Amino acid sequence: MAEYDPHIQELITLKTIAETLNESNELTPMLDAVIGKLLELTGLTTGWMFLVEEQRTHEFVASRNLPPALSRENNEPMRCGSCWCLERYDDGRLKNAVNILNCKRLDNAVRYQWGDTEGITHHATVPIRSGNRRFGVLNVAAPGKLHFSKEELELLESVAYQIGTAMERMRLYASEQRRADLFARLGEYSSALGAYASQAVNRSELTEQVMSLMGRYFDWPVAALLELAGNEMKLRSLYTGGQTTLPHAQFTIAEMSSARPGIGRHKLDSIRNEDAQRLAEQLVEEGWIPPIKQVIAVPLARAGDFTYELLMVGYDTYGSSNHGDSEVIEVLAEQIGMSFQRIRLEENRRELARMDERNRLARDLHDSVSQTLFSLGMMSKGVGGMLDMQSHGQNSMLQDTLHDIQSLSQSALKEMREMIMQLRPPGLEEGLVTGLKQYGERLKLMVRSHISGIQELPRIVEETLWRIGQEALNNVSKHAATKDVLLILIIQDDHVELRIEDHGRGITKQRLNELTRHSIGLSSMRERAESIGGQFRLYSVYREGTIVEVMIPLEARSSDKEGDY
Structure with a gap:
């Protein structure tokens, strides 16, 4: 040699x-x-x-x-x-x-x-x-x-x-060159996200912008926002193939080794590589993303609620430089999480303003219009009695007119009371379940109820569940072709769950997909739950029935007593 x-x-x-x-x-x-x-x-x-x-x-x-x-x-x-x-x-x-x-x-x-x-x-x-x-x-x-x-x-x-x-x-x-380039892009992304976040009117709109901007400023082939609760994963938003989608797809997942013990749900401070890879593989199996070779997943910043979300970034090639992206992805996840928290707080503020306005309107209607209608009905009844005594059956046309006025005033008074009840439900004074049960009975439904746990609910949580429960019972009355309803309320230290079940006609899979995208009622229920950090789910099997399920966290709201508003 x-x-x-x-x-x-x-x-x-x-x-x-x-x-x-x-x-x-x-x-x-x-x-x-x-x-x-x-x-x-x-x-x-x-x-x-x-x-x-x-x-x-x-x-x-x-x-x-x-x-x-x-x-x-x-x-x-x-x-x-x-x-x-x-x-x-x-x-x-x-x-x-x-x-x-x-x-x-x-x-x-x-x-x-x-x-x-x-x-x-x-x-x-x-x-x-x-x-x-x-x-x-x-x-x-x-x-x-x-x-x-x-x-x-x-x-x-x-x-x-x-x-x-x-x-x-x-x-x-x-790696340093890429890191410097990514942080420069991160600065541009943050500015654009701040501008959109200040104008966004709801969480869905902001979520779509979050992912669209990510595709504009970064070169990652796959990015996804995931929400984890219990053994379920919801795909909130997805960027792949140059397009952003909001699938709202749900999957059942195995318990993650990254999770620390919690009350039936994942609590993530970080996520291990094997768990991130497993989640990515499941998305590949479900056909939502193409096969990827490396994945980085980071929990979003939270503000004490029980919504655990992840930002996942996937790569179609192996490369040690990919690991250097972790720091930027962590900062990105923190910014996205705080943006979601900000819009959630803004939605809460608007909801409180709407509640105050409804209460004021209910008081005004009760003090003015309903009292006037009641007085009108009594006066027409009294005048009719006087005419009957004086005329001994004459002037029947005038009596018929007075009778019509009396009927219309009674009908208007009934409708006005219903409106006041919708604005400020008196049934809640006796409790959420009692209020919903009475509301269902007025819809001619046979409502069975079950309550687990005793705890005073914050007013915003109680009213949110009331509105969602009303809509769900209305849907049963109109569409389920059954009168039997099961109402379940489960209250735990950190969250409350409301479930409304029927064994009626159910919904076909095709129709359920259409309703998920276009139904104002379903969108309203979902938006009400999500506005205070909760989750809304709808399960239905054709000819077997439908389940509406709502979970709202209580950890960050334990101090929200009636007098706080």
């Missing part, structure tokens, strides 16, 4: 390799050049290199002088399948430079007659690393060379370490 003092030759080789590595800042040209220089200095004829980003995955990145059997069809034998050296690398057995007695790729070339191997049967394999970080393997060979000496392997190890150090330097440089 050397014609003079091997130590001098080794120093010359290492010096020349170091100079070659410093001549380029692009990975592939650098690796190709260094393999060529190594072969020139050592007298070997052939070399090739694999990079390994993830276990069981590898990329053929550089080579020099491959024999025809291995270079056929654009190096196809080197690009497909694994081999013994890569298997040893993956399972951790390849720690130092070794002699490979038989090469699987060369054996296959002979077995399947791929072409001339030019006398190469064996090669040395060297792991490429820098410190604890591993990058891949370097292979070198020569015709007829069956064994590499200890000194040769040590020199190859030194060269491989130089290559690994140069690759680490290039990786860090590229």
Whole structure:
């Protein structure tokens, strides 16, 4: 291998390799050049290199002088399948430079007659690393060379370490460049998001803008907003293929190892890689996103409520630079979460203003119009009685007119009372379940009820459940073709659940999809629940019945007593 003092030759080789590595800042040209220089200095004829980003995955990145059997069809034998050296690398057995007695790729070339191997049967394999970080393997060979000496392997190890150090330097440089670029884009994104958030009127509109802006300012092929509750995952918004969608799709998921113990739901402060990968695989299986090779998921910033949401970013290639995106994605998730919290607070403020206005209107209607209608009815009844006594049956036309006035005033008074009840439901004074039960009975429904837990509910929560319950009972009365309804209220320390079930005609899957997109009633129920951090679900099976389910968190609202408003 050397014609003079091997130590001098080794120093010359290492010096020349170091100079070659410093001549380029692009990975592939650098690796190709260094393999060529190594072969020139050592007298070997052939070399090739694999990079390994993830276990069981590898990329053929550089080579020099491959024999025809291995270079056929654009190096196809080197690009497909694994081999013994890569298997040893993956399972951790390849720690130092070794002699490979038989090469699987060369054996296959002979077995399947791929072409001339030019006398190469064996090669040395060297792991490429820098410190604890591993990058891949370097292979070198020569015709007829069956064994590499200890000194040769040590020199190859030194060269491989130089290559690994140069690759680490290039990786860090590229990572810092990408980090700087991403933070610059993050600044532009934040400005645009702030402008949209100040104008958005509801959560759905803001969610769509969040993802559209992400596609505009970042180069991630897949991004998704997920909401986790219990063993269910809801796909809130999705950016893929250059388009933003709001699927509102739900899936059942297994308990996540990232979750800390909670009351029947996930509580995430961070999410592990395996959990993020599992969620991504489920989205792929459901057909919502294309296959991805890497994924980063970060919980959104929260303000004490029980909505646990994730920002997930997917990559279609492996790359160490992808891991450097985590810091930017974390900042992004915090900004998005705070934007959602801000619009939620604004929706709460508007809801409180609407409640105050309804209460004022109810008082005014009760004090003025309803009293006037009541007086009108009494006066017409009294005048009718007087005319009857005086005329003894005469002036029947006038009496009929007075009777009509009395009927109309009674009808108007009844409708006015119904309006006042809608504006400020008196049934709530006896409790939510009692109020809804009485409301259902006025709709000629047979309402059975079940209550679990005792706790005073904040007024905004109680009125939200009341409005949703009214709409659900109205739907049963109009569409379910059944009079039997089950009303369930479950109150726990941190959340309240309202469930309204019927075993009526149900809804077909096609019709349910149409209603989910276009029904004002369903949209109203969902928006009411989500405006105070809750969740709305509708389950229906044709000819088996329908379930309306609402869950609203109480943790952040335990101090919202009646007098606070």
